[in-house]
Amino acid sequence: MHLIGCRKARPAGRAFFLLGALSLLVACESVGDVMSERDEIADRIASSGDMSKFYVTTGKFELAGYQRLSDPADPIVSVFIEGDGLAFLSANVVSRDPSPRDPVSLRMAAKDPAENVAYLARPCQYVNAKYQNNCHYTYWTKARFAPEVVSETNTAVDAIKKASGAQQVRLYGYSGGGVLAALVAGMRTDVISLETFASPLDHAVWTKSKGFTPLSRSVNAVANVGNAARVPQTHFIGKDDDVIPIGAVSSYVEAVRRAGGTADLVVLDDVDHRCCWADRWPGLEPYGKNAASPAR
Numbered sequence: 001m002h003l004i005g006c007r008k009a010r011p012a013g014r015a016f017f018l019l020g021a022l023s024l025l026v027a028c029e030s031v032g033d034v035m036s037e038r039d040e041i042a043d044r045i046a047s048s049g050d051m052s053k054f055y056v057t058t059g060k061f062e063l064a065g066y067q068r069l070s071d072p073a074d075p076i077v078s079v080f081i082e083g084d085g086l087a088f089l090s091a092n093v094v095s096r097d098p099s100p101r102d103p104v105s106l107r108m109a110a111k112d113p114a115e116n117v118a119y120l121a122r123p124c125q126y127v128n129a130k131y132q133n134n135c136h137y138t139y140w141t142k143a144r145f146a147p148e149v150v151s152e153t154n155t156a157v158d159a160i161k162k163a164s165g166a167q168q169v170r171l172y173g174y175s176g177g178g179v180l181a182a183l184v185a186g187m188r189t190d191v192i193s194l195e196t197f198a199s200p201l202d203h204a205v206w207t208k209s210k211g212f213t214p215l216s217r218s219v220n221a222v223a224n225v226g227n228a229a230r231v232p233q234t235h236f237i238g239k240d241d242d243v244i245p246i247g248a249v250s251s252y253v254e255a256v257r258r259a260g261g262t263a264d265l266v267v268l269d270d271v272d273h274r275c276c277w278a279d280r281w282p283g284l285e286p287y288g289k290n291a292a293s294p295a296r
Helices: 031-048 104-111 147-164 176-185 203-210 226-230 247-258
Strands: 002-004 015-019 024-028 052-057 062-069 076-081 088-090 093-095 116-120 168-174 191-197 233-238 263-268
Touching: 031 052, 031 104, 052 147, 062 104, 062 147, 076 104, 076 147, 076 176, 104 116, 104 168, 116 147, 147 168, 147 176, 168 176, 176 191, 176 226, 176 233, 191 226, 203 247, 233 247, 247 263
Parallel strands: 024 093, 076 116, 076 168, 168 191, 191 233, 233 263
Antiparallel strands: 002 052, 015 024, 052 062, 062 116, 088 093
């Protein structure tokens, strides 16, 4: 495991493959062009927060990220984990490249005032086509929270922590990134806070309520609270979110409380799944500054 420098994407061909049993199309966009455009957007956002790009080689994956590690004496590093990105091009067409068009977690990380901040993309987001050997579409569909994804995200957090010199970690995650943040928190003893935003923390409730295919190869955070129960945590959901039902968040909050932990569920007015998490950040920190009352 190590942090390595930035690389540029290479062009790839265009094709479509019919996945018979799943009745899905995997769209193989021109990765070079698409990655370049999305990389440029991410680079601009990161630059606004004085963050530089890095890659972490964890074993199965190479994970991309950005960091601003400016105080080696600070004992805490804040890590933001990205959402699912562009997983689908339409209801039945899976994207070839899951890199987000609008990296919400990166926007939040760039605005965070902490001295040591890192942003971590999901597997196969912002990754050079040359290094996509393990980038099967299942890792942004039914296996998006697979055990190996959780484990290697945790390995990347280890690398970030080591590079920063910190002893403790604050974990943040938007949408699916919040699920990974919760699962990673459950594996660690150095996490001092966990905050998620519009995250399907009980993905079984989410897929059932929306009529989506179950995430059969994914770990469900609600059944794997683990060490996360000891971590003070807040889970935000927008009142106008039509993507993630509140039940997919509240069931996790209840699981943490049953395990003896402290967890708050905060419902925000005038916020939906995308708008306007980055605009409200970091005003939601510390908890309650601009938030509505906790839902109980």
